[in-house]
Amino acid sequence: MATILDGRAVSRIYRERIKEEVERFKRLGYREPSLAVVLVGNDPASQVYVNNKQKACKKVGIRSLFYHLPEDTPEERLLSLVGELNENPEVDGILVQLPLPKQINPQKVIETIDPNKDVDGFHPENMGKLFSNLEGGFVPCTPLGIKLLLDHYGIDLKGKDVTVVGAGYIVGKPLSVLMLNLNATVTVCHIYTKDLKEHTRRADVLVSATGVPHLIKEDMVKEGAVVVDVGISKKDGKIVGDVDFERVKEKASYITPVPGGVGPMTITALLLNTLKAYKKHLGLEGAASAV
Numbered sequence: 001m002a003t004i005l006d007g008r009a010v011s012r013i014y015r016e017r018i019k020e021e022v023e024r025f026k027r028l029g030y031r032e033p034s035l036a037v038v039l040v041g042n043d044p045a046s047q048v049y050v051n052n053k054q055k056a057c058k059k060v061g062i063r064s065l066f067y068h069l070p071e072d073t074p075e076e077r078l079l080s081l082v083g084e085l086n087e088n089p090e091v092d093g094i095l096v097q098l099p100l101p102k103q104i105n106p107q108k109v110i111e112t113i114d115p116n117k118d119v120d121g122f123h124p125e126n127m128g129k130l131f132s133n134l135e136g137g138f139v140p141c142t143p144l145g146i147k148l149l150l151d152h153y154g155i156d157l158k159g160k161d162v163t164v165v166g167a168g169y170i171v172g173k174p175l176s177v178l179m180l181n182l183n184a185t186v187t188v189c190h191i192y193t194k195d196l197k198e199h200t201r202r203a204d205v206l207v208s209a210t211g212v213p214h215l216i217k218e219d220m221v222k223e224g225a226v227v228v229d230v231g232i233s234k235k236d237g238k239i240v241g242d243v244d245f246e247r248v249k250e251k252a253s254y255i256t257p258v259p260g261g262v263g264p265m266t267i268t269a270l271l272l273n274t275l276k277a278y279k280k281h282l283g284l285e286g287a288a289s290a291v
Contacts, residue, residue: 116281146230158182
């Protein structure tokens with residue numbers, strides 16, 4: 001029976017550290033950190049994510065500024081707002097919730113965000129720093145959250161065979177680079193991979209980020225593997241992940257639940273990135289860190 005990688009419990013530990021650090025800076029006379037969140041349209045899932053992020057900010061003492069634009073907002077209007085937030089000295093981090101309506105080019109928006117306020121970690125400058133294994137950039141939140149979760153449970157990636165299923169810009173690609181930087185041997189699978197099972201069965205650490213319900217079956221997992229499930233979708237009215245949790249947990253050594261695994265850690269990583277941006281902005285980088 002696998003040990004559960006409890007993202008909720010680990011998040012509470014990190015969020016308490018963040019809260020203590022924010023309170024310490026406020027006692028020293030500094031303002032609170034601030035995060036600007038921009039939502040375009042009324043996508044229900046995006047509204048839930050934004051609401052969860054705002055609640056998490058409030059609990060740790062980060063000021064959340066919310067900008068809700070209509071579905072038909074022109075691209076120029078969103079780019080103009082991002083430009084204003086870039087110039088606002090009271091804003092430390094900027095997050096534009098994805099996905100965006102079809103009339104807006106998401107890459108153009110990402111490239112418009114000041115890299116020093118890009119707490120999502122998607123700007124090419126931050127991706128480049130991750131690729132080059134350089135300090136000072138922002139790591140995308142889900143990959144960073146996964147790393148922190150594995151670190152907490154003492155799971156060392158050095159020399160491990162890691163298979164990442166899903167090659168998306170938000171999770172798969174940056175996660176594979178992050179794990180390479182941690183000296184893992186990384187295989188990335190995607191929709192054109194010929195024999196998915198052949199790759200997943202070799203993995204010491206298996207991460208799935210596809211959004212396909214129960215894609216990963218018991219026979220696709222190596223005995224004793226660490227299984228990290230990033231996917232979230234609905235099946236028969238229930239929230240499920242990419243992994244057939246009930247069966248795979250009997251074979252894995254560690255496994256994340258859905259919900260309650262990677263999701264809370266993603267938001268915690270966002271809070272950490274915002275705190276990092278704040279310290280960078282105010283010249284407090286030498287101060288103690290919540291990580």
